[in-house]
Amino acid sequence: MGNDVVLSGWINKKRDHGNLLFIDLRDNYGITQCIIDKENSNFTKLEKIQLETVVKIDGKVVNRSDETINKEIQTGDIEVGIQNFQVLGTCKELPLPVFSDQEYAEDIRLKYRFLDLRRKKIHENIILRSKVISFIRNEMNKLGFLEFQTPILTSSSPEGARDFLVPSRLNPGKFYALPQAPQQFKQLIMVSGFDKYFQIAPCFRDEDARADRSPGEFYQLDLEMSFVEQEDIFNVVEKLLVNIFKEFSDKKLLFDKFPKITYKDTMLKYGSDKPDLRNPLIIKDITEIFSREDVSFEIFKKLVKSGSMVRCIVTKNTKDKPRSFFDNIDKWAKEQGASGLAYFTIEKDKDVSGKGPVGKFFSKDSLEEIMRLTGAEVGDSVFLACAKKKELEKITSLARDKIAKDLELIDANIFAFCWIVDYPMFDRNEITNKIEFSHNPFSMPQVEIDKINIDKPLEILAYQYDIVCNGIELSSGAIRNHVPELMYKLFSIAGYSKQDVDQKFSGMINALSYGAPPHGGIAPGIDRIVMLLANEKNIREVTMFPMNQNAQDLMMNAPSEVSEKQLKELNIILKNKK
Numbered sequence: 062m063g064n065d066v067v068l069s070g071w072i073n074k075k076r077d078h079g080n081l082l083f084i085d086l087r088d089n090y091g092i093t094q095c096i097i098d099k100e101n102s103n104f105t106k107l108e109k110i111q112l113e114t115v116v117k118i119d120g121k122v123v124n125r126s127d128e129t130i131n132k133e134i135q136t137g138d139i140e141v142g143i144q145n146f147q148v149l150g151t152c153k154e155l156p157l158p159v160f161s162d163q164e165y166a167e168d169i170r171l172k173y174r175f176l177d178l179r180r181k182k183i184h185e186n187i188i189l190r191s192k193v194i195s196f197i198r199n200e201m202n203k204l205g206f207l208e209f210q211t212p213i214l215t216s217s218s219p220e221g222a223r224d225f226l227v228p229s230r231l232n233p234g235k236f237y238a239l240p241q242a243p244q245q246f247k248q249l250i251m252v253s254g255f256d257k258y259f260q261i262a263p264c265f266r267d268e269d270a271r272a273d274r275s276p277g278e279f280y281q282l283d284l285e286m287s288f289v290e291q292e293d294i295f296n297v298v299e300k301l302l303v304n305i306f307k308e309f310s311d312k313k314l315l316f317d318k319f320p321k322i323t324y325k326d327t328m329l330k331y332g333s334d335k336p337d338l339r340n341p342l343i344i345k346d347i348t349e350i351f352s353r354e355d356v357s358f359e360i361f362k363k364l365v366k367s368g369s370m371v372r373c374i375v376t377k378n379t380k381d382k383p384r385s386f387f388d389n390i391d392k393w394a395k396e397q398g399a400s401g402l403a404y405f406t407i408e409k410d411k412d413v414s415g416k417g418p419v420g421k422f423f424s425k426d427s428l429e430e431i432m433r434l435t436g437a438e439v440g441d442s443v444f445l446a447c448a449k450k451k452e453l454e455k456i457t458s459l460a461r462d463k464i465a466k467d468l469e470l471i472d473a474n475i476f477a478f479c480w481i482v483d484y485p486m487f488d489r490n491e492i493t494n495k496i497e498f499s500h501n502p503f504s505m506p507q508v509e510i511d512k513i514n515i516d517k518p519l520e521i522l523a524y525q526y527d528i529v530c531n532g533i534e535l536s537s538g539a540i541r542n543h544v545p546e547l548m549y550k551l552f553s554i555a556g557y558s559k560q561d562v563d564q565k566f567s568g569m570i571n572a573l574s575y576g577a578p579p580h581g582g583i584a585p586g587i588d589r590i591v592m593l594l595a596n597e598k599n600i601r602e603v604t605m606f607p608m609n610q611n612a613q614d615l616m617m618n619a620p621s622e623v624s625e626k627q628l629k630e631l632n633i634i635l636k637n638k639k
Contacts, residue, residue, distance in 0.1 A: 063121060063122065063123070064121070064122045065119070065120070065121055066119075066120060066121070066122055066141060067117060067118070067119055068086055068088075068093060068095070068117070068118045068120070068141060069088065069115070069116070069117045069118070069149065070086045070087050070088035070093075070115070070116070071086070071087045071088070071113050071114070071115055071116075071159075071179065072084055072085070072086065072087075072110060072111075072112050072113060072114050072116060073085040073086065073087035073092060073112070073113075073159070073160050074112070074160045075107075075108075075110075075112065077108060079099075080098060080099045081096060081097070081098055081099070082096070082097050082098075082099075082104060082107055082108055083095070083096055084096070084097070084107065084143070085160075086116070086118060086141075087179075089184075090135075091134055091135050091136065092134050092136065093136045093140075093141060094125075094131070094136070094140040094141070095118055095120060095140065095141045095142075095143050096140050096141070096142055096143065097142070097143040101143065101144075103143065103145060103146055106146075107143070107146065110148075111151070111152045111153075111154070111155075112152070112155065112159070112160065113152040113155060113159055113176075113179070114148060114150065114151055114152045115148070115149040115150030115152070116146050116147065116148055116149060117146065117147045117149055118141065118143055118145075118146045119143075119144050119145040119146070120141040120142050120143045120144050120145075121141065121142045121144065122139050122140075122141055123139065123140060123141075123142055124138065124139055125137070125138060125139060125140055155176065156169055156172075156173050156176070157169050157170065157173060157176060157177065159176055159179045159180055161180070162180055162181055162182040162183075165177075167601075167609065168609065168615060171601075171607065171608075171609055171614075171615045171616060172615040172616055173616070174605075174606055174607075174616050175616070178605065182602075183602060185595075186591070186595045186597065186602055186603045187603070187605055189309065189591060189594060189595055189603075190587070190591045190603055190605075192309070193305065193309060193587070193590065193591055193594065194261055194587065196304075196305060196308060196309070197261070197282055197301070197305065197587075198261070200301055200304055200305075201259045201282075201284070201301070204257070204297060204300070204301070205256075205257050206257040206258065206259040206284060207255065207257060207258060207259070208258075208259055208260055209250060209255075209258055209260060210260060211240070211243040211246035211247065211250075211260065211262065212240070212246065213239060213240065213263070214227060214237040214238075214239070215237060215238055215239075215240050215246075216237070216238060216568075217236065217238035218238065218241060218245075222241055222266040222267060222268050223266065223267035223268070224238040224239065224241065224265075224266075224267065225238065225239040225265045225266075225267055225277075226238055226239075227239065228631040228632075228633055229631075230630055230631055230632075233631075233632040234632060239265035240262075240263075240264060240265060241264055241265060241266050242262070242264045242281070242283065242584060243260065243262050243264075243283050244501075244503070245503075245566075245568060245569050247260075247283060247284075247285040247582060248285065248503070248541055248543075248569065248572075248580065249568070249569070249572050250285065251285055251286075251287045251541075251577070251578060251580040252543075252572045252573065252575070252576075252577045252578070255287070256286070256287050256288070257284075257285075257286050257287070258283075258284065258285045258286075258582075259282065259283060259284040259285075260282075260283045260284075261280055261281075261282060261283075261587065262280065262281055262282075262283040262584070263278055263279075263280055264278065264279055264280070264281055265277065265278050266278075266279075267612075269610075270608070270609075270610045270611075270612070272598060272599045272600065273533055273589055273592065273599075273600055274600065275588060275600050275601070275604055275607055275608065276608050276610070276611075276612035277608050277612050279586060279587075279588050279600075280586070280587040280588060281536065281584040281585060281586050281587060282584060282585045282586075282587060282590075283582070283584040284297070284582050284583060284584065285580060285581070285582035286580060286581060286582060287578045287579070287580045288578050288579055288580070289540075289579065289580065289581050290540065290579075290581075291482070291524050291526065291540055291581065293581075294526075294538060294540075294581050294582065294583055295319070295321075295480060295526075298528060298538075298583055298585070299317075299318065299319055299478075302478060302528070302530075302535075302585070302590075303317055305590065305594075306476055306593075306594065309594045310476070310594050312474050312475060312476055313474060313475050313476070314475075314476050314478070315338065315339070315475050315476065315477040315478075316477065316478060316479070319478040319479050319480050319528075320338070320479045320480070321479070321480045321482050322336070322479055322480065322481055322482070323481075323482055323483040324481055324482070324483050324484045324485065325483065327481055328454055329344065329346060329372075330343050330344055331343075331344060331458060331461065332344055332372075332453075332454040332455065332456075332457040332458025332459075332461060333454070333458040333532075334481050334484075334527060334529075334534075335481075335527075335529050335532055335533065335534045336479065336481075336529065336532065337462065337471070337477065337531050337532030338477035338479055338531075339471045339472055339475050339477045339531060340461060340462065340465040340470060340471055340532075341465075341470055342374050342375075342376070342461045342464060342465050342470065343374075343375075344372050344373070344374055344457045344458075344461060345372060345373050345374075345375070345434060345435040345436075346370065346371070346372050347371050347372065347373050347431055347434055347435065347445075348365055348370045348371045348372075349434075350371070350427055350430060350431060350434070351365045351371055352365070353427050353430075355423075355424035355426055355427050356422060356423055356424065356427045357422045358403075358419055358422035358423070360447075361403075361445070361447045364447045364448075365447070368449065369447050369448055369449055369453070370447070370448070370449070370450060370453055371445060371446070371447045372445075372446055372453055372457050373431075373435060373443050373444060373445045373446070374443070374444045374457065374460060374461055374464060375435050375436065375437045375441050375442070375443055375444075376441060376442045376444070376464060376468060377438075377440075377441050378440045378441060379406065379440075379441065379442040379468070380406050380407075380408070380416075380440040380441075380442070382442070386467070387404050387417065387442070389467075390402055390404070390444065390460070390463065390464060390467070391403075391404065393463060394446070394456060394459075394460060397456060397459055399446065399448070399452075399456040400447075400448075402444045402445065402446055402456075402460060403418065403419045403444070403445040403446075403447075404417050404418070404419065404442060404443065404444045404445065405417035405418070405419050405420035405423070405442070405443055406420070406440075406441070406442040406443075407428060407432065407437055407438070407439050407440065407441055407442070407443065408439065408440075409439045412425045413425050413428045413429055413432070413439065414428070415428055417442075419445070431443065444460060444464065446460065451491075462532070475531075476530055476531060476593065477530065477531055478528065478529070478530045479528075479529050479530075480526055480527070480528060480529075481526060481527040481529060482525075482526045483507070483522045483523075484499060484500050484522065484523055484525040484526070484527075485499050485519060485520075485521065485522060485523070486498070486499065486500075486504065486506050486518070486521040486522060486523040486525075486551065487499055487518040487519055487521060487554060487555065488519070489519065495556065496518050496519075496554055496555055496556070497555055498555055499523075500523065500525045500537065500539070501523075501525060501537065501539050502551070502552065502555070503539070503541050503542055503548075503569070504523040504524060504525045504539035504540065504541065504542060505523065505524045505539070505540045505541060505542045505543075505547075505579075505581075506521050506522070506523050506524075506542070506547070506551065507521070507522040507523060507524060508521060508522075510544065510546060510547045510550060513550060513551075515550075515553075515554055518554045523539065524539055524540035524581070525537065525538070525539040526538055526539065526583070528583065528585060530593060531593065533589055533592075533593065534589075535585045535586055535589050535590060536583050536584050536585040536586060537583070537584075538581065538582055538583025538584065539581060539582075539583075540579070540580075540581035541579075541580050541581055541582075543573055543577040543578065543579055543580060544573070544577075545570055545573050545574050548562065548570065548573070549562055588600045588603060588604060591603040
């Protein structure tokens with residue numbers, strides 16, 4: 062104590078107590094309380110100074126009195142008595158407050174992002190992001206991975222999202238594409254004889270914004286391994302994610318060894334391939350019940366005969382919930398575009414019966430069969446939905462989340478990871494009725510080349526997998542198809558000729574023809590990992606300079622128009638704007 066110090070930072074807050082002026086001085090590391098009394102010639106100048114002015118303070122460190130100690134900040138035991146100060150940077154009137162984390166209009170926050178980043182919560186989020194990335198690099202090195210950088214200017218890909226295109230000045234009329242992911246390059250690294258690769262990779266996709274997806278660009282931990290099977294990838298990723306989440310969060314991990322759920326099972330049990338396993342509710346299929354003569358729920362019976370299915374969600378011991386609880390969920394389902402959610406509660410006096418709007422349509426025997434199929438008990442309630450498969454999956458998935466939130470069943474202090482495995486190799490486009498790749502076209506099928514049944518492509522499963530946490534997909538990955546003949550055959554099922562494959566994937570197919578090892582990988586999203594650790598619901602809260610929903614950078618005014626000279630150099634002519 063009593064040491065002379067020099068501190069520099071921003072004036073975060075001022076409190077004028079008449080004869081004493083308290084100033085909270087903020088820098089990257091936190092807050093230090095500084096104090097000056099009215100006798101000091103600098104008092105009046107500091108009293109009038111604008112918040113967020115950058116100053117240098119000369120002063121003396123003193124202990125705070127016991128009653129003024131602040132345990133909320135690291136420097137809470139001391140304060141600095143101001144002897145002199147110097148303004149290093151003046152500040153205009155602020156467009157948004159910096160000293161609080163109150164909600165503020167997004168367009169103002171993004172336009173003045175450099176001010177927004179000074180605010181405590183988001184400043185700490187960005188520091189957390191940096192620490193997480195450094196930790197990941199260290200862990201990957203320990204696991205024997207080498208970090209390589211792949212090209213940013215590359216060729217356009219016919220698969221996946223829309224590309225961002227970059228015109229070539231030296232090659233008039235031709236365009237580079239910014240990489241949606243280093244997918245082909247990281248496979249080529251394996252073909253080149255390297256064993257384990259990783260990169261904190263920038264990826265560019267011309268996609269619409271969502272809460273968990275930035276428009277334009279994002280970062281992922283891109284990794285690839287040679288001479289591996291699916292389980293080898295799982296072991297590496299599980300070890301890495303467990304270490305990250307234990308290092309940077311106090312929340313409990315529900316599983317240290319992540320459960321594996323097949324795509325078929327997750328779509329049945331959770332209605333989604335991004336299940337939140339903190340939610341204990343399970344969806345059950347009870348379509349068979351509606352073929353019984355002792356069920357008189359005619360609306361559902363007619364729909365089932367025309368190809369619809371019936372699935373239900375059982376809520377435990379909800380017999381005493383008010384009618385409004387059930388009606389609100391039914392009303393909510395209609396707002397989602399569904400026909401609603403039918404419901405009844407299982408009661409027992411002498412015999413089992415159903416209480417509620419549709420309970421009367423079920424006999425004692427049919428209710429007992431529903432109880433057997435679903436594990437429901439007396440006192441439980443059953444919500445039912447009837448629709449075609451995809452529509453049914455959508456509404457039951459949403460309903461599962463909605464009901465769990467209303468019943469407060471989700472523990473916010475848990476991270477629940479899982480693997481989704483055994484994705485179908487192909488899917489049928491509902492509009493065109495054509496067979497398409499469902500996920501990654503470069504994935505290895507779970508069947509040998511001579512046993513592929515091209516007449517039943519929807520039955521072919523792939524070594525594709527997703528890693529999911531708390532209902533958020535962190536990444537997709539796959540064991541890659543490294544056999545050219547097998548690739549040609551799979552692409553032919555999706556309507557590509559050998560010439561199409563040779564032309565559109567020339568670099569990849571050529572490289573695989575020169576002795577390619579079995580290999581696979583995955584690429585967890587950095588932004589989403591940090592979003593979970595920071596307990597944020599929107600990815601912009603963990604991104605330093607994000608764009609808005611319309612993919613605009615309001616701070617730097619991008620995208621912007623360019624000069625005629627630049628367009629001429631690139632051999633580009635713009636059509637007149639309407």
